[in-house]
Amino acid sequence: MRGNEAFGEGALRAGCRYTFAYPITPQSEIVHFLARRLPEAGGVFLQVESEVAAVNMVFGAAAAGARVVTSSSSPGMSLMQEGLSYLAGARLPCVIVNVMRGGPGLGNIAPAQGDYLQAVKGGGHGDYRLIVLAPSSVPEIIELMELAFELADTYRSPVLVLGDGVLGQMMEPVTVPEGDSPSEGDSPLGAQRGQSPLVSPLVSPSKPWAVTGQGDRPERNIISSLHIVPEDNERFNRELEQVQMEIRRREQRVEEYRVDDAELVLVAFGTVARVAKAVVDRARAGGLRVGLIRPITLWPFPDETVSRAAARTESFLVVEMNLGQMVEDVRLAVNGQKPVHFYGRPGGTVPTVREVWNEVRRIREVSGGEEDLRTAAGPNG
Amino acid sequence: MKKIFERPQALTDKPMHYCPGCTHGIIHRLVAQAIDQLGVRTRTIGVGPVGCAVFAYEYFNCDMIQAAHGRAPAVATGVKRVHPDRVVFTYQGDGDLAAIGMAETVHAAARGEKFTTIFVNNAIYGMTGGQMAPTTLVGQKTTTTPYGRDAEETGEPIKVSELLSTIDRAVYVARVSVHNPRHVIQAGRAIRKAFEFQLRGLGFTMVEVLSTCPTNWGLSPLEALGWLEEKMLPVFPLGEFRKPAEEEAV
Numbered sequence: 001m002r003g004n005e006a007f008g009e010g011a012l013r014a015g016c017r018y019t020f021a022y023p024i025t026p027q028s029e030i031v032h033f034l035a036r037r038l039p040e041a042g043g044v045f046l047q048v049e050s051e052v053a054a055v056n057m058v059f060g061a062a063a064a065g066a067r068v069v070t071s072s073s074s075p076g077m078s079l080m081q082e083g084l085s086y087l088a089g090a091r092l093p094c095v096i097v098n099v100m101r102g103g104p105g106l107g108n109i110a111p112a113q114g115d116y117l118q119a120v121k122g123g124g125h126g127d128y129r130l131i132v133l134a135p136s137s138v139p140e141i142i143e144l145m146e147l148a149f150e151l152a153d154t155y156r157s158p159v160l161v162l163g164d165g166v167l168g169q170m171m172e173p174v175t176v177p178e179g180d181s182p183s184e185g186d187s188p189l190g191a192q193r194g195q196s197p198l199v200s201p202l203v204s205p206s207k208p209w210a211v212t213g214q215g216d217r218p219e220r221n222i223i224s225s226l227h228i229v230p231e232d233n234e235r236f237n238r239e240l241e242q243v244q245m246e247i248r249r250r251e252q253r254v255e256e257y258r259v260d261d262a263e264l265v266l267v268a269f270g271t272v273a274r275v276a277k278a279v280v281d282r283a284r285a286g287g288l289r290v291g292l293i294r295p296i297t298l299w300p301f302p303d304e305t306v307s308r309a310a311a312r313t314e315s316f317l318v319v320e321m322n323l324g325q326m327v328e329d330v331r332l333a334v335n336g337q338k339p340v341h342f343y344g345r346p347g348g349t350v351p352t353v354r355e356v357w358n359e360v361r362r363i364r365e366v367s368g369g370e371e372d373l374r375t376a377a378g379p380n381g
Numbered sequence: 382m383k384k385i386f387e388r389p390q391a392l393t394d395k396p397m398h399y400c401p402g403c404t405h406g407i408i409h410r411l412v413a414q415a416i417d418q419l420g421v422r423t424r425t426i427g428v429g430p431v432g433c434a435v436f437a438y439e440y441f442n443c444d445m446i447q448a449a450h451g452r453a454p455a456v457a458t459g460v461k462r463v464h465p466d467r468v469v470f471t472y473q474g475d476g477d478l479a480a481i482g483m484a485e486t487v488h489a490a491a492r493g494e495k496f497t498t499i500f501v502n503n504a505i506y507g508m509t510g511g512q513m514a515p516t517t518l519v520g521q522k523t524t525t526t527p528y529g530r531d532a533e534e535t536g537e538p539i540k541v542s543e544l545l546s547t548i549d550r551a552v553y554v555a556r557v558s559v560h561n562p563r564h565v566i567q568a569g570r571a572i573r574k575a576f577e578f579q580l581r582g583l584g585f586t587m588v589e590v591l592s593t594c595p596t597n598w599g600l601s602p603l604e605a606l607g608w609l610e611e612k613m614l615p616v617f618p619l620g621e622f623r624k625p626a627e628e629e630a631v
Contacts, residue, residue: 018459020459044462046458046492048455048488049487052455052485053455053484053485054455057458057462058459059449059455059456060457060458060461060463061463062459063446063459064460065463066463068459083452211460213423213443213468215423216423220444223446223447224445224447225447
């Protein structure tokens with residue numbers, strides 16, 4: 001399955017039946033996939049006039065109690081930031097996919113990781129954080145899309161799934177269980193599957209705040225991000241802070257690869273983590289003790305893992321497809337305990353195994369090894 | 382004693398914050414009355430704007446959403462697509478609908494989204510301090526057109542009803558006014574019709590209501606009503622610009 005299709009498949013398996021989308025390369029296959037599959041599944045696919053409209057339709061559908069997704073790529077994500085701030089302010093669960101491309105501005109359609117800071121530090125106005133998940137393979141895309149909806153509903157927060165053009169376009173074998181995923185039965189709209197979209201869907205009893213028409217409820221529901229009295233707004237921000245602390249405490253996810261005895265720890269996410277993993281294997285084959293930390297949640301950043309590694313290792317090398325964004329979070333987590341090096345390529349270029357390997361050798365002051373490298377580099381070299 | 386007049390159930394009893402002489406209160410009441418008359422309060426979802434009516438959710442006694450500036454039609458689209466059997470309306474001012482939210486409005490109409498937009502046009506930005514709106518009249522003085530709106534510089538007022546009436550799936554588009562009791566009654570009738578057509582699932586419905594802004598126009602409430610009648614009506618003629626085919630036949 002293609003990565004972009006996996007974003008759609010994961011959303012479907014999570015019981016999501018609504019998407020409001022605006023096409024942009026290199027993620028348009030998500031839109032194509034959902035345009036085909038959602039109506040079959042009794043859902044609603046709508047291609048709309050802009051990213052601004054799409055994210056605000058997500059706002060409406062989420063407020064109405066539905067599981068809803070939209071996707072875009074970097075320039076489109078910038079347009080969606082208004083909506084993301086409002087979604088955070090109204091505490092509405094939803095999932096947004098960003099398949100990153102080269103920037104700034106129109107940039108290009110090649111894979112990049114230049115939106116890290118925008119994704120994890122807010123992006124829209126105000127004091128908020130979004131949960132940000134970063135898959136690095138096609139099967140993991142499906143897994144993390146399902147997780148994204150669970151986390152969104154659990155914490156009443158928008159969840160951002162951050163991929164890039166390589167991940168979106170690559171094809172990998174995927175095994176998915178037959179039939180509905182377990183989460184689908186519990187989802188608000190699971191029961192609606194196969195029915196006409198004109199039938200009003202059930203709304204999960206776990207979303208008693210949803211705006212559905214008052215019906216028999218004793219109180220009407222209001223979805224708003226407005227707290228005109230500063231003290232009220234501060235109280236809301238404090239509540240949000242509590243939720244975010246809980247997320248930080250409970251939801252840090254990370255893959256550690258040969259880190260235990262590593263003298264140098266690579267840190268990379270998404271596509272670049274695959275390159276870094278190949279470098280780790282080569283380094284090990286050459287007798288260098290190198291490991292990899294791959295953050296799966298970019299927010300909350302897995303600082304406990306990094307901090308723990310800092311106590312044992314001698315140095316870090318952060319590798320990114322940008323000029324140095326996640327490296328800031330790594331440095332915060334390392335907190336001066338050990339040197340943190342950086343290697344990155346911005347603008348839609350992907351670091352090669354050879355380049356990263358050279359950085360590793362430079363840091364570890366290893367000379368020679370060209371023969372090794374040729375074997376190491378493989379097709380990526 | 383027989384009660385002959387009461388507050389609509391679809392309004393809360395919260396005192397409104399609007400300036401003296403502003404007709405938002407009347408328009409709120411007309412919307413609430415239509416909801417009451419159709420008996421749909423408990424299945425109605427309202428979407429409010431940014432601007433003077435930002436607290437609409439405190440006044441309409443139904444489930445409510447406060448949307449970002451201009452995005453109410455997008456938010457309402459999301460809501461209505463999830464709950465096609467609910468009654469959904471947006472309540473928007475001219476800055477909200479005709480400036481920043483023009484794209485959302487036009488495209489909601491083009492898709493024939495089955496909700497009702499109440500568009501309150503007072504030819505000025507109220508909440509932000511009386512700046513020029515897309516609907517500001519030529520020659521009208523505002524805080525950003527202190528010498529009067531110059532059409533050469535900033536164009537002419539956008540006639541939203543006329544514009545939307547070119548869209549096939551905008552099934553009901555009407556412009557009404559609330560500057561005197563006769564027009565208030567007509568406005569109420571138009572708003573109710575819009576909700577009825579929504580209930581019948583015919584398509585997008587919008588009622589543009591000409592409204593006053595005594596504070597930012599720098600007029601007394603009474604003068605403001607006169608200014609609306611004298612200055613706005615010639616530029617924004619009243620009428621039903623679009624209605625369903627069977628209505629045409631009547």
